[in-house]
Amino acid sequence: xxxxxxxxxxxxxxxxxxxxxxxxxxxxxxxxxxxxxxxxxxxxxxxxxxxxxxxxxxxxxxxxxxxxxxxxxxxxxxxxxxxxxxxxxxxxxxxxxxxxxxx
Ligand code: FES
Numbered sequence: 532x533x534x535x536x537x538x539x540x541x542x543x544x545x546x547x548x549x550x551x552x553x554x555x556x557x558x559x560x561x562x563x564x565x566x567x568x569x570x571x572x573x574x575x576x577x578x579x580x581x582x583x584x585x586x587x588x589x590x591x592x593x594x595x596x597x598x599x600x601x602x603x604x605x606x607x608x609x610x611x612x613x614x615x616x617x618x619x620x621x622x623x624x625x626x627x628x629x630x631x632x633x634x
Contacts, residue, residue: 536623537564538585548618555580555614569626573614575601580613580626587622 532547535554546563548554555573558565570580575597584591588609594602598612613624 533618534621535618537567538625539567550619552618570614575612575615581610582613582624582626583609584611585623585625587620590620591616
């Protein structure tokens with residue numbers, strides 16, 4: 532089972548998830564990384580769920596068109612839209628406030 536390490540606001544949260552897990556779907560049913568993961572649309576349209584991948588990027592598929600549209604050059608800095616990812620391998624993510632729309 533993949534281990535997910537989720538960092539936010541100086542805290543580190545860690546749990547195992549089933550393969551092919553979508554973290555936004557899990558948060559939606561109040562499982563880890565709930566309540567810490569920020570998200571909104573779940574459909575790649577808002578970028579609220581954007582996280583920087585600190586480890587495990589090599590196991591992820593290439594960004595889809597929604598991620599390219601929402602994140603642009605931030606993809607090069609390691610950001611992904613978590614709602615567009617189905618976790619198959621260990622991954623470490625960090626979510627800051629820097630991509631919150633309107634800030
Ligand atoms: S939750 Fe809106 S883009 Fe991921």
